[in-house]
Amino acid sequence: MPQTLVRYSKVVEIVGDIMRVQVPESAYLKDTGPRYGDLAVVEGDDEDSLSLAQVINIKHDTVALQVFGGTKGVATNSSVRFLGHPMEVTYSDNILGRVFRGTGESIDGRPDLSQDSKVPIGGPSVNPMRRVLASKMIRTDVPMIDVFNCLVESQKIPIFSVAGEPFNPFLARIGIQADADIVVFGGLGLIFDDYHFFRTTFEDAGVFSRTVMFVNLASDPIVERTLIPDMALAVAERFAVEQGKRVLVLLTDMTAYADALKEIGIAMDQVPSNRGYMGDLYSQLARRYEKACDYAQGGSVTILSVTTMPGDDVTHPVPDNTGYITEGQFYLHDGVIDPFGSLSRLKQHVIGKATREDHSQIMNTMVRFYSNAKDAEQKQAMAFELSDFDHKLLKFGELFKQRFMDINVSISLEQALDLGWKTLAECFEPQELLMKQGLIDKYFPKEMQQ
Numbered sequence: 001m002p003q004t005l006v007r008y009s010k011v012v013e014i015v016g017d018i019m020r021v022q023v024p025e026s027a028y029l030k031d032t033g034p035r036y037g038d039l040a041v042v043e044g045d046d047e048d049s050l051s052l053a054q055v056i057n058i059k060h061d062t063v064a065l066q067v068f069g070g071t072k073g074v075a076t077n078s079s080v081r082f083l084g085h086p087m088e089v090t091y092s093d094n095i096l097g098r099v100f101r102g103t104g105e106s107i108d109g110r111p112d113l114s115q116d117s118k119v120p121i122g123g124p125s126v127n128p129m130r131r132v133l134a135s136k137m138i139r140t141d142v143p144m145i146d147v148f149n150c151l152v153e154s155q156k157i158p159i160f161s162v163a164g165e166p167f168n169p170f171l172a173r174i175g176i177q178a179d180a181d182i183v184v185f186g187g188l189g190l191i192f193d194d195y196h197f198f199r200t201t202f203e204d205a206g207v208f209s210r211t212v213m214f215v216n217l218a219s220d221p222i223v224e225r226t227l228i229p230d231m232a233l234a235v236a237e238r239f240a241v242e243q244g245k246r247v248l249v250l251l252t253d254m255t256a257y258a259d260a261l262k263e264i265g266i267a268m269d270q271v272p273s274n275r276g277y278m279g280d281l282y283s284q285l286a287r288r289y290e291k292a293c294d295y296a297q298g299g300s301v302t303i304l305s306v307t308t309m310p311g312d313d314v315t316h317p318v319p320d321n322t323g324y325i326t327e328g329q330f331y332l333h334d335g336v337i338d339p340f341g342s343l344s345r346l347k348q349h350v351i352g353k354a355t356r357e358d359h360s361q362i363m364n365t366m367v368r369f370y371s372n373a374k375d376a377e378q379k380q381a382m383a384f385e386l387s388d389f390d391h392k393l394l395k396f397g398e399l400f401k402q403r404f405m406d407i408n409v410s411i412s413l414e415q416a417l418d419l420g421w422k423t424l425a426e427c428f429e430p431q432e433l434l435m436k437q438g439l440i441d442k443y444f445p446k447e448m449q450q
Contacts, residue, residue: 007043007079012062014074016267017223019053019065021080034063037122039083042067044075052103053080054087054223057268064268066223068103088118089231091238096182099199099213102224104231107215119238121230125290132296137350138248141177143404143416144337148363149330149344150351151178153246154294156303157344158254158322161332162312168194169201170332170407171250171306176205177410180248181299182239183207186232187215188225189256225260233291233301240299247299249292252306254285258318274317282321289325336405339367355413358439362420365435366400369424373397389432396427421445 010022019042027033034040034055042051042065051074057064067074089104090113099108106113136153137146145151161167175183185202187195195215202208214232216225229251236247251257258281265278273279294300309319312333323329331341351359373393380386380394403409403419411419424433425445433440 007081008063009077009079011076011078011080014071014076016263017067017070017221018056018264018267019067019071019074019080020062021065022061023063025061034058034082035084037086039085039087040065041081041083042074042078043081044073044078049073055082056264066226066264068221068223070221070223086120086122087227087230088120089234090114090116091119091235092116095212095235097209097211099215100231102214102216102220102227102231119234121227121234122287123234123237125287126293126295130293130296132294134294134346134349135354136294136300137354138246138302139177139179139413140174141410141412142174142337142407143409143411143419144339144342144407145174145330146413147359147404147416147420148339148367149328149337149342150347150355151302151304151344152346152350153300153302154292155328155344155346156289156292156305156326157328157330158305158307158319158326159330159332160307160309160314160319160341162309165332166335166407167306167308167332168197168252171252171304172198172201173407173410174304175202175211175248175250176207178248179246180302181210181245182236182247183211184232184236184239184247184249185211185213185215186228186249186251187213187217188228188251188253189216189218189222189260190252191218222260222263225257226264229254229257229288233288233303236301237291240293240295240301243299245299247301249301249303250305251303253308254305254322255308255310255318258285277317281317282324285318285321286325289322332407336401336407339370339405356417358417358421358443359413361435361439362417365424365433366404366420369393369396369428370400373400392427392432396423399423399426418443 008021008023012020012022036055038055040053042053051067051069053065053067056066094113094116098106101107134152134154138151138153140146159167202211214228216228232249236249239245240247261284262277270278292301292303307319307322310316327345328343331338373396376390376393421443422445430440430444
């Protein structure tokens with residue numbers, strides 16, 4: 001392309017990983033002018049010294065660029081060439097079982113894929129006319145999800161947690177056990193141990209051949225961190241639209257992504273908003289989450305992300321904005337999924353329709369009894385006299401924690417529903433359940449009835 005031959009060498013400023021270069025206003029009237037989101041190549045005195053960058057701001061005759069590899073070693077006498085196209089990511093069947101970094105380059109030491117087809121990242125969300133209403137469940141074999149807060153195809157839902165909780169092992173388990181055709185993993189600011197854990201876990205479980213990994217390590221340039229979600233979602237969209245695949249996108253940790261946006265915004269001299277985050281935080285998150293879709297003529301993209309809450313503060317800007325965008329949340333605290341704070345707003349589309357007829361009754365009854373069990377625990381802690389029914393509730397509460405709330409439990413939905421009936425039968429009489437008599441007659445264990 002002719003525009004790649006034009007160089008601009010008047011570097012105005014270099015701050016952090018941001019570089020500003022002056023471009024004559026006349027250039028915008030030609031094909032040689034820069035455009036927002038386009039890629040550029042920064043060249044130093046040495047012809048072998050090349051760095052990839054992206055246009056992130058245009059103000060009059062000054063263009064701001066994010067330098068992916070960082071600006072260390074970039075001199076003020078460097079020149080810039082605009083490539084005339086946005087960031088692209090490799091898309092073909094060959095990317096399955098591969099690992100890529102934030103620039104799109106493979107980091108697994110396997111054959112080069114530079115000749116494979118590429119697709120642009122960061123496009124618009126899907127036209128609502130091309131979407132269909134969510135109606136299919138993604139089974140995870142995690143009872144606290146499958147029974148109580150179903151994960152539905154095309155859903156966007158975060159795992160709210162705090163540092164120190166096992167959210168990464170939990171996310172890896174879902175990636176292994178979920179009945180999706182393809183899993184696209186996006187790691188944001190991971191330490192090497194976490195990256196190695198995800199990769200070896202997928203490999204050992206035999207699912208790596210249907211997995212694509214995009215990874216930004218904590219030691220990598222922070223600029224690359226902002227590209228990981230867009231790359232993962234661009235690839236997921238292609239698999240869903242062109243091949244009709246049911247794609248599950250796993251992202252961890254979106255708070256690290258928001259922190260990267262904040263750091264770049266500060267370097268750009270943008271006016272910060274709440275707690276130092278930029279005023280467009282909601283829009284930036286929504287642009288990514290709204291990629292979740294069940295295509296009318298194709299497959300689906302489902303997004304499950306991790307959002308850590310600094311100080312366990314749900315009013316922190318990142319989880320607060322995320323809650324307005326997504327369709328529920330899973331709260332992971334003290335190593336368990338909290339049945340009270342967790343919510344799936346799309347579960348009503350599949351419970352009793354794509355699942356067994358007793359699903360809704362089991363879900364509501366068990367949560368009701370567990371809530372009563374927590375009250376009974378408080379009475380016991382305050383040395384109040386407990387009734388016979390309170391003792392039944394306490395027994396149920398312990399069994400519920402062991403059999404359902406432990407995130408290491410792995411059973412199918414039908415097994416979990418049967419176990420729910422068994423647990424209720426071990427603690428209560430049929431008339432104490434306050435459930436539909438038809439369901440009790442059909443599913444209540446006969447050997448437990450007196």
